Amino acid sequence: xxxxxxxxxxxxxxxxxxxxxxxxxxxxxxxxxxxxxxxxxxxxxxxxxxxxxxxxxxxxxxxxxxxxxxxxxxxxxxxxxxxxxxxxxxxxxxxxxxxxxxxxxxxxxxxxxxxxxxxxxxxxxxxxxxxxxxxxxxxxxxxxxxxxxxxxxxxxxxxxxxxxxxxxxxxxxxxxxxxxxxxxxxxxxxxxxxxxxxxxxxxxxxxxxxxxxxxxxxxxxxxxxxxxxxxxxxxxxxxxxxxxxxxxxxxxxxxxxxxxxxxxxxxxxxxxxxxxxxxxxxxxxxxxxxxxxxxxxxxxxxxxxxxxxxxxxxxxxx
Numbered sequence: 001x002x003x004x005x006x007x008x009x010x011x012x013x014x015x016x017x018x019x020x021x022x023x024x025x026x027x028x029x030x031x032x033x034x035x036x037x038x039x040x041x042x043x044x045x046x047x048x049x050x051x052x053x054x055x056x057x058x059x060x061x062x063x064x065x066x067x068x069x070x071x072x073x074x075x076x077x078x079x080x081x082x083x084x085x086x087x088x089x090x091x092x093x094x095x096x097x098x099x100x101x102x103x104x105x106x107x108x109x110x111x112x113x114x115x116x117x118x119x120x121x122x123x124x125x126x127x128x129x130x131x132x133x134x135x136x137x138x139x140x141x142x143x144x145x146x147x148x149x150x151x152x153x154x155x156x157x158x159x160x161x162x163x164x165x166x167x168x169x170x171x172x173x174x175x176x177x178x179x180x181x182x183x184x185x186x187x188x189x190x191x192x193x194x195x196x197x198x199x200x201x202x203x204x205x206x207x208x209x210x211x212x213x214x215x216x217x218x219x220x221x222x223x224x225x226x227x228x229x230x231x232x233x234x235x236x237x238x239x240x241x242x243x244x245x246x247x248x249x250x251x252x253x254x255x256x257x258x259x260x261x262x263x264x265x266x267x268x269x270x271x272x273x274x275x276x277x278x279x280x281x282x283x284x285x286x287x288x289x290x291x292x293x294x295x296x297x298x299x300x301x302x303x304x305x306x307x308x309x310x311x312x313x314x315x316x317x318x
Contacts, residue, residue: 091114187309236311245305
């Protein structure tokens with residue numbers, strides 16, 4: 001998951017431009033959005049709708065279309081002709097459905113899962129209405145905790161999908177997800193998990209130190225952060241699934257300057273929260289990076305990985 005808001009270490013005067021709700025700190029008046037497990041009222045939110053909207057284009061450009069052909073083959077071999085049922089976990093504003101549904105043939109029914117009723121409503125309203133071949137796409141919404149997913153909850157599922165989800169789960173939650181998918185015999189397409197690597201051009205002496213601190217911040221509270229894809233590969237493979245991986249990096253240049261600026265604030269803010277001693281140097285670093293971004297002189301590659309797990313179909317199907 002990509003943080004979106006600077007916490008400690010923000011550049012003075014930049015706060016009014018920061019999207020609330022997606023960074024490492026909770027500010028007065030911010031509304032919690034996506035929560036992946038039962039938490040207290042003061043737990044920081046994971047995403048803000050504004051951040052989800054800002055990143056949707058970069059997400060769509062980054063997702064690995066190379067994983068779609070093996071997925072389509074699996075879906076085409078499903079028994080029956082009634083269409084496919086897709087469970088979208090932690091759906092947010094529904095960007096995964098808007099990207100994937102128009103790339104799949106046949107009638108589709110999407111079941112959107114999230115903790116936030118506002119986001120669920122937005123996702124349902126903005127859902128696509130037809131697939132690649134013009135077949136109908138329908139939706140329903142479910143509030144719930146993806147950390148408690150069971151094979152029974154996925155009964156009748158053709159596909160489980162999620163975006164920017166794995167890295168905010170614990171190892172136990174990833175095991176639960178893998179057990180549910182493999183127990184139901186359905187494939188899982190899990191996209192845009194952070195890989196723990198960022199390339200900035202031009203480079204800066206502080207890049208590696210900020211990245212290291214950010215990655216440590218991603219692992220707080222037992223979350224897997226950049227280790228999530230490896231853990232998911234193990235969890236699915238141990239349960240008999242065939243796992244395919246493909247890079248899905250954000251490539252941010254001058255035309256994505258608004259997203260780059262928000263990402264920078266969150267990236268640096270999380271690093272400073274993890275290592276407060278970085279604050280003074282990080283303030284200067286962020287100021288320089290934002291200036292370069294505004295001038296169209298900064299390019300950033302944020303590395304992600306997409307994962308397709310093809311579980312053994314239940315009932316002996318091939």
